[in-house]
Amino acid sequence: MSFVVPLVLVWVSGYFLRHLAGDAGRPGFSGWLGDAPEVIGLGAAAGYLLFLCGVWLRPFDSSWLAAAPLLLGAAHVWKRTRGAGTPRALAPPDPCPWKPGEIAVAAVVALACGGGLSLLFATPLFDWDARILWALKAKMLATEGTFLTDTFRDPYRLHLHPRYPLLVPWLAALPARVTGVFQERDFQAVAGLAAALGVVQLYRLCRAASSRRGALLGALLMVLTAAWLRNLFAAGVELTLTLFLLLSVQALWRWLERGRTADLVLAAVFLFGGASVKNEGLLLSLCLIAGLGLVQLRRGATGHRDLGPVFVLAALWLLLMSGWWGHLHYIPAVSDENYLGRLRPEHLPQALHRVPLLLREIGAHACDVGTWHLTWAALLLLCLSRWRRGVRADPQSLLLALVCLLYGGGIAVIYLLSPWRDLAQHIGITFDRIFLPLLPLVILLLLRRFAASPGPAR
Protein backbone atom coordinates (compact mmCIF):
# COMPACT_ATOMS: atom_id res chain seq x y z
CA MET A 1 0.00 0.00 0.00
CA SER A 2 2.97 2.32 0.56
CA PHE A 3 3.23 2.51 -3.20
CA VAL A 4 -0.21 4.08 -3.70
CA VAL A 5 0.59 7.70 -2.72
CA PRO A 6 3.66 8.06 -4.98
CA LEU A 7 1.81 6.28 -7.80
CA VAL A 8 -1.12 8.71 -7.60
CA LEU A 9 1.25 11.70 -7.58
CA VAL A 10 3.19 10.34 -10.55
CA TRP A 11 -0.08 9.69 -12.34
CA VAL A 12 -1.38 13.22 -11.71
CA SER A 13 1.93 14.71 -12.94
CA GLY A 14 1.71 12.65 -16.11
CA TYR A 15 -1.92 13.61 -16.60
CA PHE A 16 -1.15 17.34 -16.46
CA LEU A 17 1.93 16.96 -18.64
CA ARG A 18 -0.04 15.11 -21.27
CA HIS A 19 -2.67 17.82 -21.30
CA LEU A 20 0.03 20.45 -21.60
CA ALA A 21 1.32 18.57 -24.64
CA GLY A 22 -2.12 18.96 -26.17
CA ASP A 23 -3.54 15.45 -25.79
CA ALA A 24 -6.65 14.84 -23.71
CA GLY A 25 -7.25 11.33 -22.41
CA ARG A 26 -9.45 8.79 -24.11
CA PRO A 27 -12.94 8.21 -22.74
CA GLY A 28 -14.03 5.17 -20.73
CA PHE A 29 -12.24 2.56 -18.66
CA SER A 30 -10.43 1.06 -21.65
CA GLY A 31 -9.19 4.54 -22.59
CA TRP A 32 -8.02 5.13 -19.03
CA LEU A 33 -6.24 1.77 -18.97
CA GLY A 34 -4.72 2.28 -22.42
CA ASP A 35 -3.41 5.72 -21.47
CA ALA A 36 -1.90 4.50 -18.20
CA PRO A 37 1.58 3.63 -19.61
CA GLU A 38 1.94 7.03 -21.25
CA VAL A 39 0.62 8.99 -18.28
CA ILE A 40 2.72 7.13 -15.71
CA GLY A 41 5.80 7.18 -17.95
CA LEU A 42 5.50 10.94 -18.37
CA GLY A 43 4.91 11.48 -14.65
CA ALA A 44 7.90 9.33 -13.70
CA ALA A 45 10.26 11.04 -16.15
CA ALA A 46 9.08 14.53 -15.11
CA GLY A 47 9.36 13.76 -11.39
CA TYR A 48 12.86 12.34 -11.85
CA LEU A 49 13.93 15.40 -13.83
CA LEU A 50 12.65 17.61 -11.03
CA PHE A 51 14.59 15.50 -8.54
CA LEU A 52 17.82 15.88 -10.57
CA CYS A 53 17.38 19.64 -10.75
CA GLY A 54 16.14 20.13 -7.20
CA VAL A 55 18.60 17.87 -5.40
CA TRP A 56 21.20 20.66 -5.57
CA LEU A 57 18.95 22.73 -3.30
CA ARG A 58 18.01 20.18 -0.66
CA PRO A 59 17.75 16.42 -0.20
CA PHE A 60 14.70 14.72 -1.53
CA ASP A 61 11.94 14.34 1.03
CA SER A 62 8.22 13.74 1.08
CA SER A 63 7.45 17.41 0.37
CA TRP A 64 9.18 17.04 -2.98
CA LEU A 65 6.67 14.37 -3.92
CA ALA A 66 3.93 16.92 -4.32
CA ALA A 67 6.08 19.44 -6.21
CA ALA A 68 5.77 17.97 -9.71
CA PRO A 69 1.96 17.64 -9.73
CA LEU A 70 1.56 21.09 -8.18
CA LEU A 71 3.88 22.79 -10.68
CA LEU A 72 2.39 20.99 -13.66
CA GLY A 73 -1.16 21.53 -12.40
CA ALA A 74 -0.48 25.25 -12.06
CA ALA A 75 0.94 25.35 -15.60
CA HIS A 76 -2.14 23.50 -16.83
CA VAL A 77 -4.53 25.96 -15.19
CA TRP A 78 -2.48 28.90 -16.47
CA LYS A 79 -2.63 27.52 -20.00
CA ARG A 80 -6.39 26.96 -19.80
CA THR A 81 -7.13 30.42 -18.39
CA ARG A 82 -5.10 32.01 -21.17
CA GLY A 83 -7.18 30.04 -23.64
CA ALA A 84 -4.02 28.62 -25.18
CA GLY A 85 -5.81 25.77 -26.91
CA THR A 86 -8.00 22.99 -25.62
CA PRO A 87 -6.38 19.54 -25.50
CA ARG A 88 -7.38 17.44 -28.46
CA ALA A 89 -9.68 14.58 -27.47
CA LEU A 90 -8.45 11.31 -28.98
CA ALA A 91 -10.79 8.82 -30.58
CA PRO A 92 -12.22 6.07 -28.35
CA PRO A 93 -9.51 3.41 -28.07
CA ASP A 94 -11.29 0.55 -29.74
CA PRO A 95 -14.87 1.03 -30.90
CA CYS A 96 -15.40 -2.50 -32.34
CA PRO A 97 -17.31 -4.92 -30.08
CA TRP A 98 -15.27 -7.73 -28.58
CA LYS A 99 -15.81 -11.28 -29.89
CA PRO A 100 -15.81 -14.26 -27.50
CA GLY A 101 -12.52 -15.55 -28.90
CA GLU A 102 -10.85 -12.17 -28.33
CA ILE A 103 -12.17 -12.00 -24.77
CA ALA A 104 -10.71 -15.47 -24.17
CA VAL A 105 -7.26 -14.46 -25.49
CA ALA A 106 -7.40 -11.21 -23.46
CA ALA A 107 -8.23 -13.27 -20.36
CA VAL A 108 -5.23 -15.54 -21.04
CA VAL A 109 -2.94 -12.48 -21.41
CA ALA A 110 -4.29 -10.98 -18.16
CA LEU A 111 -3.97 -14.32 -16.39
CA ALA A 112 -0.40 -14.89 -17.62
CA CYS A 113 0.60 -11.35 -16.66
CA GLY A 114 -1.13 -11.52 -13.27
CA GLY A 115 0.37 -14.95 -12.58
CA GLY A 116 3.84 -13.65 -13.45
CA LEU A 117 3.37 -10.72 -11.07
CA SER A 118 2.24 -12.96 -8.22
CA LEU A 119 5.32 -15.15 -8.73
CA LEU A 120 7.50 -12.03 -8.64
CA PHE A 121 6.25 -11.09 -5.17
CA ALA A 122 6.38 -14.65 -3.77
CA THR A 123 10.02 -14.35 -2.61
CA PRO A 124 12.47 -11.61 -1.64
CA LEU A 125 14.94 -10.39 -4.23
CA PHE A 126 17.35 -13.15 -5.23
CA ASP A 127 18.79 -11.65 -8.39
CA TRP A 128 22.38 -10.48 -8.02
CA ASP A 129 22.24 -7.35 -10.20
CA ALA A 130 18.85 -6.30 -8.86
CA ARG A 131 20.28 -6.27 -5.36
CA ILE A 132 23.86 -5.03 -5.71
CA LEU A 133 23.25 -2.45 -8.42
CA TRP A 134 19.70 -1.17 -8.24
CA ALA A 135 18.01 -2.01 -4.94
CA LEU A 136 21.15 -0.90 -3.07
CA LYS A 137 20.95 2.51 -4.73
CA ALA A 138 17.23 2.65 -3.93
CA LYS A 139 18.04 1.90 -0.30
CA MET A 140 20.67 4.66 -0.26
CA LEU A 141 18.36 7.21 -1.86
CA ALA A 142 15.53 6.19 0.47
CA THR A 143 17.75 6.73 3.50
CA GLU A 144 19.83 9.74 2.46
CA GLY A 145 17.42 11.43 0.05
CA THR A 146 20.26 12.45 -2.25
CA PHE A 147 23.22 11.15 -4.17
CA LEU A 148 25.36 14.22 -3.41
CA THR A 149 27.01 12.39 -0.52
CA ASP A 150 30.16 10.32 0.05
CA THR A 151 28.06 7.22 -0.49
CA PHE A 152 28.16 7.99 -4.20
CA ARG A 153 31.13 10.33 -4.43
CA ASP A 154 33.89 8.73 -2.37
CA PRO A 155 35.86 6.55 -4.82
CA TYR A 156 37.13 4.29 -2.03
CA ARG A 157 33.64 3.46 -0.82
CA LEU A 158 32.58 -0.06 -1.85
CA HIS A 159 29.64 0.78 -4.06
CA LEU A 160 29.42 -0.82 -7.46
CA HIS A 161 28.76 1.40 -10.44
CA PRO A 162 27.83 4.68 -8.75
CA ARG A 163 27.56 6.31 -12.19
CA TYR A 164 24.62 4.17 -13.28
CA PRO A 165 21.44 6.25 -13.83
CA LEU A 166 18.98 6.41 -10.97
CA LEU A 167 15.42 6.55 -12.29
CA VAL A 168 14.41 3.08 -11.06
CA PRO A 169 16.12 3.44 -7.64
CA TRP A 170 14.47 6.85 -7.30
CA LEU A 171 11.04 5.39 -8.09
CA ALA A 172 11.61 2.51 -5.66
CA ALA A 173 12.71 4.97 -2.97
CA LEU A 174 9.55 7.09 -3.25
CA PRO A 175 7.40 4.93 -0.93
CA ALA A 176 10.16 4.94 1.67
CA ARG A 177 10.23 8.74 1.63
CA VAL A 178 6.55 8.56 2.65
CA THR A 179 6.69 5.69 5.14
CA GLY A 180 10.27 6.05 6.34
CA VAL A 181 11.14 2.40 5.70
CA PHE A 182 12.67 0.92 2.55
CA GLN A 183 11.17 -2.42 1.58
CA GLU A 184 12.31 -4.76 -1.17
CA ARG A 185 8.68 -5.07 -2.22
CA ASP A 186 8.71 -1.44 -3.34
CA PHE A 187 11.57 -2.25 -5.68
CA GLN A 188 9.72 -5.32 -6.96
CA ALA A 189 6.59 -3.20 -7.40
CA VAL A 190 8.41 -0.89 -9.82
CA ALA A 191 9.41 -3.88 -11.95
CA GLY A 192 5.92 -5.37 -11.75
CA LEU A 193 4.23 -2.12 -12.68
CA ALA A 194 6.63 -1.56 -15.58
CA ALA A 195 6.00 -5.11 -16.81
CA ALA A 196 2.22 -4.72 -16.74
CA LEU A 197 2.32 -1.27 -18.35
CA GLY A 198 4.73 -2.58 -20.99
CA VAL A 199 2.25 -5.29 -21.97
CA VAL A 200 -0.59 -2.73 -22.20
CA GLN A 201 1.61 -0.42 -24.26
CA LEU A 202 2.67 -3.21 -26.61
CA TYR A 203 -0.99 -4.13 -27.08
CA ARG A 204 -1.82 -0.53 -27.94
CA LEU A 205 0.96 -0.29 -30.51
CA CYS A 206 0.08 -3.69 -31.98
CA ARG A 207 -3.58 -2.71 -32.12
CA ALA A 208 -2.73 0.34 -34.16
CA ALA A 209 -0.92 -1.89 -36.62
CA SER A 210 -3.17 -4.93 -36.84
CA SER A 211 -6.45 -6.55 -35.85
CA ARG A 212 -7.41 -6.91 -32.21
CA ARG A 213 -6.71 -10.63 -32.36
CA GLY A 214 -3.25 -9.96 -33.78
CA ALA A 215 -2.58 -7.37 -31.07
CA LEU A 216 -3.67 -9.73 -28.32
CA LEU A 217 -1.48 -12.49 -29.74
CA GLY A 218 1.45 -10.04 -29.84
CA ALA A 219 0.96 -9.18 -26.16
CA LEU A 220 0.53 -12.86 -25.31
CA LEU A 221 3.75 -13.74 -27.11
CA MET A 222 5.65 -11.24 -25.00
CA VAL A 223 4.32 -12.51 -21.67
CA LEU A 224 5.07 -16.10 -22.70
CA THR A 225 8.65 -15.40 -23.72
CA ALA A 226 10.96 -17.01 -21.17
CA ALA A 227 13.43 -14.10 -21.31
CA TRP A 228 10.66 -11.67 -20.31
CA LEU A 229 9.42 -13.96 -17.51
CA ARG A 230 12.95 -14.47 -16.20
CA ASN A 231 13.47 -10.72 -16.08
CA LEU A 232 10.15 -10.23 -14.34
CA PHE A 233 10.95 -12.80 -11.64
CA ALA A 234 14.32 -11.11 -11.14
CA ALA A 235 12.65 -7.64 -10.87
CA GLY A 236 14.94 -6.50 -13.70
CA VAL A 237 15.18 -2.82 -14.61
CA GLU A 238 15.08 -3.86 -18.26
CA LEU A 239 11.27 -4.01 -17.99
CA THR A 240 11.22 -0.28 -17.24
CA LEU A 241 13.60 0.36 -20.12
CA THR A 242 11.31 -1.66 -22.40
CA LEU A 243 8.33 0.45 -21.34
CA PHE A 244 10.12 3.72 -22.11
CA LEU A 245 11.34 2.35 -25.43
CA LEU A 246 7.77 1.48 -26.44
CA LEU A 247 6.54 4.91 -25.34
CA SER A 248 9.30 6.57 -27.38
CA VAL A 249 8.38 4.47 -30.41
CA GLN A 250 4.73 5.49 -30.04
CA ALA A 251 5.59 9.20 -29.85
CA LEU A 252 7.87 8.95 -32.89
CA TRP A 253 5.27 6.99 -34.88
CA ARG A 254 2.73 9.70 -34.08
CA TRP A 255 5.18 12.33 -35.21
CA LEU A 256 5.78 10.46 -38.47
CA GLU A 257 2.01 10.44 -39.01
CA ARG A 258 1.01 13.89 -37.82
CA GLY A 259 4.21 15.93 -37.82
CA ARG A 260 3.18 17.65 -34.55
CA THR A 261 6.04 19.22 -32.56
CA ALA A 262 4.43 18.21 -29.24
CA ASP A 263 5.00 14.55 -30.20
CA LEU A 264 8.71 15.25 -30.64
CA VAL A 265 8.78 16.81 -27.17
CA LEU A 266 7.04 13.76 -25.71
CA ALA A 267 9.49 11.49 -27.57
CA ALA A 268 12.40 13.43 -26.05
CA VAL A 269 10.93 13.00 -22.55
CA PHE A 270 10.49 9.25 -23.06
CA LEU A 271 13.99 8.91 -24.52
CA PHE A 272 15.28 10.72 -21.45
CA GLY A 273 13.29 8.30 -19.28
CA GLY A 274 14.82 5.30 -21.06
CA ALA A 275 18.37 6.66 -20.81
CA SER A 276 17.74 7.31 -17.10
CA VAL A 277 16.92 3.66 -16.47
CA LYS A 278 20.25 2.15 -17.51
CA ASN A 279 23.09 2.84 -19.90
CA GLU A 280 21.65 0.60 -22.61
CA GLY A 281 18.85 3.18 -22.71
CA LEU A 282 21.45 5.74 -23.71
CA LEU A 283 22.43 3.60 -26.68
CA LEU A 284 18.78 2.92 -27.53
CA SER A 285 18.02 6.65 -27.46
CA LEU A 286 20.90 7.34 -29.84
CA CYS A 287 19.69 4.51 -32.10
CA LEU A 288 16.15 5.91 -32.16
CA ILE A 289 17.37 9.40 -33.00
CA ALA A 290 19.75 8.08 -35.67
CA GLY A 291 17.01 5.76 -36.95
CA LEU A 292 14.60 8.67 -37.26
CA GLY A 293 17.26 10.61 -39.16
CA LEU A 294 17.71 7.74 -41.62
CA VAL A 295 13.94 7.39 -42.01
CA GLN A 296 13.72 11.09 -42.80
CA LEU A 297 16.47 10.76 -45.39
CA ARG A 298 14.60 7.84 -46.90
CA ARG A 299 11.37 9.84 -46.94
CA GLY A 300 13.18 12.47 -48.99
CA ALA A 301 12.10 10.56 -52.09
CA THR A 302 8.47 11.38 -51.25
CA GLY A 303 9.04 15.04 -50.43
CA HIS A 304 9.24 14.71 -46.61
CA ARG A 305 13.00 15.01 -46.37
CA ASP A 306 13.64 17.30 -43.46
CA LEU A 307 16.30 16.67 -40.86
CA GLY A 308 15.40 19.76 -38.83
CA PRO A 309 12.96 17.94 -36.50
CA VAL A 310 15.55 15.23 -35.88
CA PHE A 311 18.03 17.85 -34.70
CA VAL A 312 15.31 19.40 -32.54
CA LEU A 313 14.64 15.98 -30.98
CA ALA A 314 18.36 15.41 -30.39
CA ALA A 315 18.77 18.88 -28.86
CA LEU A 316 15.78 18.40 -26.52
CA TRP A 317 17.06 15.01 -25.43
CA LEU A 318 20.57 16.38 -24.81
CA LEU A 319 19.07 19.23 -22.80
CA LEU A 320 17.10 16.83 -20.60
CA MET A 321 20.09 14.51 -20.19
CA SER A 322 22.41 17.36 -19.24
CA GLY A 323 20.81 17.42 -15.78
CA TRP A 324 22.24 13.96 -15.04
CA TRP A 325 25.50 14.46 -16.92
CA GLY A 326 26.17 17.55 -14.83
CA HIS A 327 25.98 15.41 -11.72
CA LEU A 328 28.23 12.73 -13.25
CA HIS A 329 31.09 15.20 -13.20
CA TYR A 330 31.20 14.75 -9.41
CA ILE A 331 30.79 10.98 -9.31
CA PRO A 332 34.04 9.02 -9.82
CA ALA A 333 34.42 6.43 -12.57
CA VAL A 334 35.58 3.54 -10.43
CA SER A 335 34.86 0.46 -12.44
CA ASP A 336 36.76 -1.62 -14.94
CA GLU A 337 33.45 -1.86 -16.74
CA ASN A 338 33.77 1.77 -17.71
CA TYR A 339 32.88 1.05 -21.34
CA LEU A 340 32.51 4.66 -22.35
CA GLY A 341 36.08 5.25 -21.22
CA ARG A 342 37.21 2.40 -23.47
CA LEU A 343 35.19 3.30 -26.53
CA ARG A 344 38.08 4.64 -28.53
CA PRO A 345 38.53 3.82 -32.21
CA GLU A 346 42.17 2.81 -31.68
CA HIS A 347 41.10 -0.04 -29.39
CA LEU A 348 38.87 -1.66 -32.00
CA PRO A 349 41.60 -3.15 -34.26
CA GLN A 350 43.12 -4.92 -31.22
CA ALA A 351 39.72 -6.43 -30.47
CA LEU A 352 38.95 -7.72 -33.96
CA HIS A 353 40.34 -11.18 -33.19
CA ARG A 354 37.30 -11.62 -30.94
CA VAL A 355 34.82 -11.32 -33.84
CA PRO A 356 34.49 -15.07 -34.59
CA LEU A 357 33.92 -15.84 -30.91
CA LEU A 358 31.47 -12.96 -30.64
CA LEU A 359 29.43 -14.13 -33.62
CA ARG A 360 29.44 -17.73 -32.38
CA GLU A 361 28.28 -16.77 -28.89
CA ILE A 362 25.64 -14.28 -30.01
CA GLY A 363 24.36 -16.83 -32.53
CA ALA A 364 24.17 -19.52 -29.87
CA HIS A 365 22.17 -17.32 -27.50
CA ALA A 366 19.93 -15.93 -30.22
CA CYS A 367 19.07 -19.49 -31.29
CA ASP A 368 18.18 -20.55 -27.75
CA VAL A 369 14.56 -21.49 -28.52
CA GLY A 370 13.75 -22.09 -24.86
CA THR A 371 14.55 -18.48 -23.99
CA TRP A 372 13.70 -16.57 -27.15
CA HIS A 373 11.58 -19.02 -29.20
CA LEU A 374 12.03 -17.77 -32.81
CA THR A 375 12.35 -14.02 -32.11
CA TRP A 376 15.71 -13.41 -33.71
CA ALA A 377 15.30 -15.90 -36.54
CA ALA A 378 12.00 -14.19 -37.43
CA LEU A 379 13.67 -10.76 -37.39
CA LEU A 380 16.46 -11.98 -39.64
CA LEU A 381 14.04 -13.66 -42.06
CA LEU A 382 11.81 -10.59 -42.14
CA CYS A 383 14.68 -8.27 -42.95
CA LEU A 384 16.07 -10.59 -45.60
CA SER A 385 12.78 -11.41 -47.29
CA ARG A 386 10.81 -8.18 -47.03
CA TRP A 387 13.33 -5.40 -46.67
CA ARG A 388 12.74 -3.69 -49.99
CA ARG A 389 8.97 -3.83 -50.35
CA GLY A 390 7.81 -4.48 -46.82
CA VAL A 391 10.14 -2.77 -44.37
CA ARG A 392 11.83 0.00 -46.32
CA ALA A 393 8.59 1.29 -47.85
CA ASP A 394 6.89 1.80 -44.47
CA PRO A 395 8.57 4.53 -42.35
CA GLN A 396 7.30 3.11 -39.05
CA SER A 397 8.55 -0.42 -39.80
CA LEU A 398 11.79 1.01 -41.12
CA LEU A 399 12.30 2.88 -37.84
CA LEU A 400 11.82 -0.33 -35.82
CA ALA A 401 14.14 -2.36 -38.06
CA LEU A 402 16.83 0.33 -37.97
CA VAL A 403 16.69 0.55 -34.18
CA CYS A 404 17.11 -3.24 -33.93
CA LEU A 405 20.04 -3.25 -36.35
CA LEU A 406 21.80 -0.18 -34.93
CA TYR A 407 21.38 -1.34 -31.34
CA GLY A 408 22.59 -4.86 -32.19
CA GLY A 409 25.64 -3.36 -33.91
CA GLY A 410 26.33 -1.02 -31.00
CA ILE A 411 26.15 -3.84 -28.49
CA ALA A 412 28.47 -5.96 -30.66
CA VAL A 413 31.08 -3.17 -30.54
CA ILE A 414 30.72 -2.90 -26.77
CA TYR A 415 31.16 -6.67 -26.42
CA LEU A 416 34.30 -6.44 -28.57
CA LEU A 417 35.71 -3.86 -26.19
CA SER A 418 34.61 -5.80 -23.13
CA PRO A 419 37.28 -5.96 -20.42
CA TRP A 420 36.12 -9.45 -19.43
CA ARG A 421 38.83 -12.02 -19.99
CA ASP A 422 36.21 -14.61 -20.94
CA LEU A 423 33.97 -12.96 -23.55
CA ALA A 424 31.71 -16.02 -23.74
CA GLN A 425 31.02 -15.72 -20.02
CA HIS A 426 30.24 -12.02 -20.36
CA ILE A 427 27.81 -12.60 -23.24
CA GLY A 428 26.23 -15.53 -21.41
CA ILE A 429 25.52 -13.40 -18.35
CA THR A 430 24.24 -10.31 -20.15
CA PHE A 431 22.70 -11.31 -23.49
CA ASP A 432 19.14 -11.88 -22.27
CA ARG A 433 19.03 -8.65 -20.30
CA ILE A 434 20.59 -6.51 -22.98
CA PHE A 435 18.42 -7.71 -25.82
CA LEU A 436 15.11 -7.94 -23.95
CA PRO A 437 13.98 -4.39 -24.91
CA LEU A 438 14.14 -5.39 -28.59
CA LEU A 439 11.64 -8.24 -28.10
CA PRO A 440 8.48 -6.08 -28.35
CA LEU A 441 9.96 -4.23 -31.34
CA VAL A 442 10.41 -7.52 -33.19
CA ILE A 443 6.84 -8.53 -32.30
CA LEU A 444 5.60 -5.18 -33.61
CA LEU A 445 7.60 -5.54 -36.80
CA LEU A 446 6.22 -9.00 -37.43
CA LEU A 447 2.67 -7.82 -36.82
CA ARG A 448 3.04 -4.81 -39.09
CA ARG A 449 4.36 -6.95 -41.87
CA PHE A 450 2.29 -10.12 -41.58
CA ALA A 451 -0.97 -9.16 -39.87
CA ALA A 452 -1.48 -5.63 -41.10
CA SER A 453 -5.06 -4.43 -41.13
CA PRO A 454 -6.54 -1.05 -40.25
CA GLY A 455 -6.52 -0.30 -36.52
CA PRO A 456 -7.96 2.62 -34.56
CA ALA A 457 -6.16 5.94 -34.20
CA ARG A 458 -3.23 5.95 -31.78
Place this chain on the structure above:
Amino acid sequence: MTAASTRIVVTLIFVGALAGAMVEVSGRFDEIGQWRRGPAAVREWLIYGPYREVIVESAARVPPSASVLLYSDGDPALLPYYLYPRAFYQVDVEPEFNQVFMEPAPAAYPRRRPQSFSVDWVLRVRSEQGVLVPSLLEASRR
Protein backbone atom coordinates in the same frame (compact mmCIF):
# COMPACT_ATOMS: atom_id res chain seq x y z
CA MET B 1 4.01 -16.03 -47.54
CA THR B 2 0.59 -17.66 -47.78
CA ALA B 3 -2.01 -17.63 -44.98
CA ALA B 4 -1.43 -21.33 -44.30
CA SER B 5 2.34 -20.98 -43.96
CA THR B 6 1.90 -17.89 -41.76
CA ARG B 7 -0.33 -19.93 -39.46
CA ILE B 8 2.26 -22.69 -39.27
CA VAL B 9 5.03 -20.21 -38.39
CA VAL B 10 2.83 -18.49 -35.77
CA THR B 11 1.91 -21.86 -34.25
CA LEU B 12 5.58 -22.87 -34.10
CA ILE B 13 6.49 -19.58 -32.42
CA PHE B 14 3.76 -19.99 -29.81
CA VAL B 15 4.59 -23.63 -29.12
CA GLY B 16 8.23 -22.66 -28.56
CA ALA B 17 7.21 -19.72 -26.34
CA LEU B 18 4.80 -21.83 -24.30
CA ALA B 19 7.39 -24.55 -23.73
CA GLY B 20 9.99 -21.99 -22.65
CA ALA B 21 7.48 -20.28 -20.36
CA MET B 22 6.56 -23.57 -18.69
CA VAL B 23 10.21 -24.36 -17.98
CA GLU B 24 10.75 -20.87 -16.56
CA VAL B 25 7.63 -20.94 -14.39
CA SER B 26 8.42 -24.42 -13.13
CA GLY B 27 11.91 -23.27 -12.11
CA ARG B 28 10.37 -20.34 -10.29
CA PHE B 29 7.93 -22.63 -8.48
CA ASP B 30 10.89 -24.74 -7.29
CA GLU B 31 12.57 -21.59 -5.97
CA ILE B 32 9.40 -20.46 -4.20
CA GLY B 33 8.94 -23.96 -2.72
CA GLN B 34 12.46 -23.88 -1.29
CA TRP B 35 11.85 -20.42 0.12
CA ARG B 36 8.48 -21.25 1.66
CA ARG B 37 9.09 -24.77 2.95
CA GLY B 38 12.85 -25.00 3.32
CA PRO B 39 14.58 -24.97 6.70
CA ALA B 40 16.16 -21.75 7.97
CA ALA B 41 19.58 -22.72 6.62
CA VAL B 42 18.22 -23.13 3.09
CA ARG B 43 16.37 -19.82 3.28
CA GLU B 44 19.49 -18.06 4.47
CA TRP B 45 21.51 -19.65 1.68
CA LEU B 46 18.94 -18.44 -0.86
CA ILE B 47 19.38 -14.85 0.30
CA TYR B 48 22.98 -14.62 1.44
CA GLY B 49 24.65 -17.53 -0.38
CA PRO B 50 28.29 -17.94 0.66
CA TYR B 51 28.19 -14.53 2.38
CA ARG B 52 25.99 -15.75 5.23
CA GLU B 53 28.69 -15.90 7.88
CA VAL B 54 30.17 -12.52 6.95
CA ILE B 55 26.79 -10.77 6.89
CA VAL B 56 25.44 -12.32 10.08
CA GLU B 57 28.61 -11.67 12.08
CA SER B 58 29.08 -8.12 10.76
CA ALA B 59 25.42 -7.25 11.37
CA ALA B 60 25.69 -8.51 14.93
CA ARG B 61 28.96 -6.82 15.87
CA VAL B 62 29.29 -3.68 13.74
CA PRO B 63 26.84 -0.88 14.64
CA PRO B 64 24.88 0.57 11.69
CA SER B 65 26.61 3.94 11.91
CA ALA B 66 30.12 2.42 11.83
CA SER B 67 32.60 2.34 8.97
CA VAL B 68 34.58 -0.71 7.87
CA LEU B 69 37.81 -1.15 5.93
CA LEU B 70 37.38 -4.28 3.86
CA TYR B 71 39.92 -6.72 2.40
CA SER B 72 38.40 -9.57 0.44
CA ASP B 73 39.57 -12.32 -1.90
CA GLY B 74 35.95 -13.07 -2.85
CA ASP B 75 33.48 -10.78 -4.56
CA PRO B 76 32.21 -8.54 -1.74
CA ALA B 77 29.47 -6.86 -3.78
CA LEU B 78 26.57 -8.21 -1.73
CA LEU B 79 27.84 -6.88 1.61
CA PRO B 80 26.80 -3.23 1.21
CA TYR B 81 23.27 -4.27 0.28
CA TYR B 82 22.57 -6.23 3.45
CA LEU B 83 24.80 -4.23 5.77
CA TYR B 84 23.88 -0.69 4.70
CA PRO B 85 24.12 1.94 6.25
CA ARG B 86 27.48 0.61 7.45
CA ALA B 87 30.06 2.24 5.16
CA PHE B 88 32.56 -0.16 3.54
CA TYR B 89 35.85 1.11 2.18
CA GLN B 90 38.64 -0.55 0.21
CA VAL B 91 42.20 0.54 -0.34
CA ASP B 92 41.76 -0.06 -4.08
CA VAL B 93 39.24 1.94 -6.04
CA GLU B 94 38.59 -1.12 -8.16
CA PRO B 95 37.32 -4.10 -6.15
CA GLU B 96 40.20 -6.55 -6.00
CA PHE B 97 37.97 -9.39 -7.06
CA ASN B 98 37.35 -7.84 -10.49
CA GLN B 99 40.94 -8.65 -11.42
CA VAL B 100 40.01 -12.33 -11.38
CA PHE B 101 37.81 -12.06 -14.45
CA MET B 102 38.60 -8.71 -16.02
CA GLU B 103 41.51 -7.12 -17.82
CA PRO B 104 43.14 -4.34 -15.83
CA ALA B 105 41.87 -0.82 -16.52
CA PRO B 106 43.77 1.19 -19.18
CA ALA B 107 45.12 3.49 -16.49
CA ALA B 108 45.85 2.15 -13.02
CA TYR B 109 43.38 3.27 -10.39
CA PRO B 110 44.70 5.05 -7.32
CA ARG B 111 45.35 3.20 -4.08
CA ARG B 112 45.24 4.60 -0.56
CA ARG B 113 47.34 3.63 2.41
CA PRO B 114 45.30 1.60 4.92
CA GLN B 115 46.41 3.93 7.72
CA SER B 116 44.82 6.90 5.99
CA PHE B 117 41.31 5.55 6.51
CA SER B 118 39.51 6.72 9.60
CA VAL B 119 37.38 3.63 10.12
CA ASP B 120 35.90 1.85 13.14
CA TRP B 121 36.40 -1.76 12.00
CA VAL B 122 38.63 -3.82 9.73
CA LEU B 123 37.06 -6.81 8.01
CA ARG B 124 39.15 -9.45 6.25
CA VAL B 125 37.22 -11.95 4.18
CA ARG B 126 38.83 -15.05 2.74
CA SER B 127 37.31 -17.65 0.53
CA GLU B 128 37.43 -21.24 1.85
CA GLN B 129 35.85 -23.97 -0.24
CA GLY B 130 33.33 -21.60 -1.76
CA VAL B 131 32.31 -20.03 1.56
CA LEU B 132 33.47 -16.60 2.67
CA VAL B 133 34.93 -16.57 6.16
CA PRO B 134 35.15 -13.26 8.06
CA SER B 135 37.82 -12.01 10.39
CA LEU B 136 36.53 -8.88 12.08
CA LEU B 137 38.67 -6.56 14.20
CA GLU B 138 38.04 -3.19 15.79
CA ALA B 139 40.26 -0.68 14.02
CA SER B 140 41.84 0.46 17.26
CA ARG B 141 43.29 -3.05 17.73
CA ARG B 142 44.73 -3.55 14.27
